[in-house]
Amino acid sequence: xxxxxxxxxxxxxxxxxxxxxxxxxxxxxxxxxxxxxxxxxxxxxxxxxxxxxxxxxxxxxxxxxxxxxxxxxxxxxxxxxxxxxxxxxxxxxxxxxxxxxxxxxxxxxxxxxxxxxxxxxxxxxxxxxxxxxxxxxxxxxxxxxxxxxxxxxxxxxxxxxxxxxxxxxx
Numbered sequence: 001x002x003x004x005x006x007x008x009x010x011x012x013x014x015x016x017x018x019x020x021x022x023x024x025x026x027x028x029x030x031x032x033x034x035x036x037x038x039x040x041x042x043x044x045x046x047x048x049x050x051x052x053x054x055x056x057x058x059x060x061x062x063x064x065x066x067x068x069x070x071x072x073x074x075x076x077x078x079x080x081x082x083x084x085x086x087x088x089x090x091x092x093x094x095x096x097x098x099x100x101x102x103x104x105x106x107x108x109x110x111x112x113x114x115x116x117x118x119x120x121x122x123x124x125x126x127x128x129x130x131x132x133x134x135x136x137x138x139x140x141x142x143x144x145x146x147x148x149x150x151x152x153x154x155x156x157x158x159x160x161x162x163x164x165x166x167x168x169x170x
Contacts, residue, residue, distance in 0.1 A: 018049070019040045020094060022036060023111040029114065034079065035082075037066075037108070049072060051067050056091060064082070084117075086116060089110060091108050
């Protein structure tokens with residue numbers, strides 16, 4: 001009987017925990033524009049969590065880090081100019097970043113990316129390590145206004161290719 005009560009209590013706690021409410025099933029997102037990720041939360045949810053865009057195309061999931069330090073109490077996140085291949089197999093996932101909770105907290109319904117954002121050009125590259133110390137799959141450090149991410153995780157602008165050419169010549 002105690003086991004059954006504990007199971008019901010655990011289920012009730014997870015039923016009211018962090019829940020991503022937008023994007024909704026089959027929504028269409030133009031990632032060159034601003035899109036809003038929304039969620040509901042309760043007081044027992046962590047203060048911060050990590051947001052990840054996941055493409056569940058054939059062959060496994062392809063994750064792109066959005067932000068590692070999302071404030072739960074805000075209830076939404078503005079995503080602007082994010083680079084990802086158009087397709088109909090995307091989800092937003094939330095992961096705990098606290099030592100006591102590192103698992104998946106929530107995920108959105110599947111939605112469509114109709115257009116990718118544009119990679120920002122820069123003369124420097126930026127790679128942000130994840131909590132494990134290894135570079136994230138998207139690598140670039142996003143912000144709530146513009147992420148300048150690329151599918152390879154690094155933006156080079158004109159300086160990168162020019163440096164490669166000069167390295168080959170000398």
